[in-house]
Amino acid sequence: MxxxxxxxxxxxxxxxxxxxxxxxxxxxxxxxxxxxxxxxxxxxxxxxxxxxxxxxxxxxxxxxxxxxxxxxxxxxxxxxxxxxxxxxxxxxxxxxxxxxxxxxxxxxxxxxxxxxxxxxxxxxxxxxxxxxxxxxxxxxxxxxxxxxxxKALPIIGRYFREKELEDICVVSPDHGGAARARDLGDLLRAPIAIIDKFRPEPNVAAVKNIIGKVRGKNCIIIDDMIDTAGSISAASIALKEAGAKKIYVCCTHPLFSNDAVKKLDAAPIEEVICTNTIQLEKEKIIPKIVQLSIxxxxxxxxxxxxxxxxxxxxxx
Structure with missing residues (x-):
């Protein structure tokens, strides 16, 4: 006992x-x-x-x-x-x-x-x-x-503050995550941008527009979870085409369903920072993925x- x-x-x-x-x-x-x-x-x-x-x-x-x-x-x-x-x-x-x-x-x-x-x-x-x-x-x-x-925000925020990135812009992959992006933006003293997207069908995302200035910025996309990585991959490509420098992705829950890890590996993303709310299988832990402990x-x-x-x- x-x-x-x-x-x-x-x-x-x-x-x-x-x-x-x-x-x-x-x-x-x-x-x-x-x-x-x-x-x-x-x-x-x-x-x-x-x-x-x-x-x-x-x-x-x-x-x-x-x-x-x-x-x-x-x-x-x-x-x-x-x-x-x-x-x-x-x-x-x-x-x-x-x-x-x-x-x-x-x-x-x-x-x-x-x-x-x-x-x-x-x-x-x-x-x-x-x-x-x-x-x-x-x-x-x-x-x-x-x-x-x-909240995982203090842990994720601490990680990015220690990286000492300059010219940061925090990006929400959709309108619903704007408050989350604002919280990280306030922590890092950085502006935010929002990806205007729509879903033609479940787990499929298409980018229509980017609200905010991302050209010449080191962009940090933040979401609460990454499932199939379709939205994140599409967002990173759109940001790169809009003139962003380096692109980082962070989330709390790495669901990584189906071929999500392959999509993330192929996307123009420097790092994918997540927490260990979910235990990843060995084959899903690629060099691009950084898992922080909660x-x-x-x-x-x-x-x-x-x-x-x-x-x-x-x-x-």
Missing amino acids: AVFHGSKVKLFSLSSNKQLAEDIANYIGIPLTKCEILRFADGEINVNIPETVRGHKVFVIQSTNAPVNENIMELLIMIDALKRASAREVNVVMPYYGYSRQDRKAKARQPISAKLIADLLQTAGATRVVSMDLHAGQIQGFFNIPIDNF ADLLGQGIINIIDDQGVSTLFR
Whole structure:
């Protein structure tokens, strides 16, 4: 049994990002508690927790990236097991929140899947959720339990400040990300530009115009996630054609689906800076990709939650 600052605490890692969980545990100074994730012959998931969790503050670390549905079911079953084992608190540390892009009805008869995930987590027995850079801030309103939306901006901003780039322009790949670009621009004391794009079909992007001055600038494209890299590749090509010097890309969540890494490697991009909310397979780690760790940030956040302290100071 681990006692931390007077509280009984246990940390668990599920399947999606074990390295991040290890790094968080090392920062806090509490070892990960073992749990067995089993599969029946038909694919059903079962969980076995060898140690007692009665009366403990429990933290379960699990991103819900691909395979999204497998990781979500694994998490829900784990929460249910902990609830039934009389855990005092079940805190879900979900660095990447799957289904977060389905946060509203874009058409008449579409689901709001981000709300459904929130309902499932609460019904299963979660008492708190900790996530990183939710795709839309209103997702926090889908919960009736505390949810902390941690920001990767200080980590990414620190990386670029240490590079000491000159003539910077921060670029949003679409209108919806303008506020995110403005935040990084304010941090780096740089102007922003916006890519005016449209989507003829899902995961396909076409650039119509660039709003802002990018000629002769070192451009930093910022987004919350990169999925197929179609938008980012198109944006980098458009910026280069508009006279930009070097082009950097940064995001919090490197989904890198399908041939995204090949697109990024072929695009006129110097570096792709991302965080380790998602554990990348070895074949997706090319020299152009720089992955920054969020382990210390989440670790300190967990410590603050255990001590009933605020977490907002961690984002300054």
